[in-house]
Amino acid sequence: MRDHSSKFLIPALVLGALLAAGCAHQPVGPKPEPARVAQAFGLPGCEVSVPMQREEALAFADSIGIPELAKSAKWEQANSLLEQGSNIRRVRCQNGDNFFGVFRGTVLLLRFGSMLYNQASTPPNNSSKPTPLRGAA
Numbered sequence: 001m002r003d004h005s006s007k008f009l010i011p012a013l014v015l016g017a018l019l020a021a022g023c024a025h026q027p028v029g030p031k032p033e034p035a036r037v038a039q040a041f042g043l044p045g046c047e048v049s050v051p052m053q054r055e056e057a058l059a060f061a062d063s064i065g066i067p068e069l070a071k072s073a074k075w076e077q078a079n080s081l082l083e084q085g086s087n088i089r090r091v092r093c094q095n096g097d098n099f100f101g102v103f104r105g106t107v108l109l110l111r112f113g114s115m116l117y118n119q120a121s122t123p124p125n126n127s128s129k130p131t132p133l134r135g136a137a
Helices: 005-024 035-040 054-063 073-081
Strands: 046-048 086-093 097-104 107-116
Touching (some): 035 046, 054 086, 073 107
Antiparallel strands (some): 046 086, 086 097, 097 107
């Protein structure tokens, strides 16, 4: 008599592997705006996120290796600029320049939390922690 459990085991394993692979490639971090938004901000070749809450920005900064952001003078400056109509967004550029920005309308008021990344180690969707270049602040 044949063991029927093996005919269910292999499809279940394949399905599990496909689900795990799909989850591993989900973007991490704030959702990006369409490319036209970066163009409007004067940041061609960059990806600009949707507006972020302060807590979201700090949590994301911590996840990418900037845990001290909340204690920095730039964070204090960013908070002082936040008022009605201003927001924090994450900017990730093709040239490796990555930062948070305080925007009002289409004007970038302040860059902070900057890191430069090695292009080879920074996936387009922020799916893993990139490796900062030495000397980047």
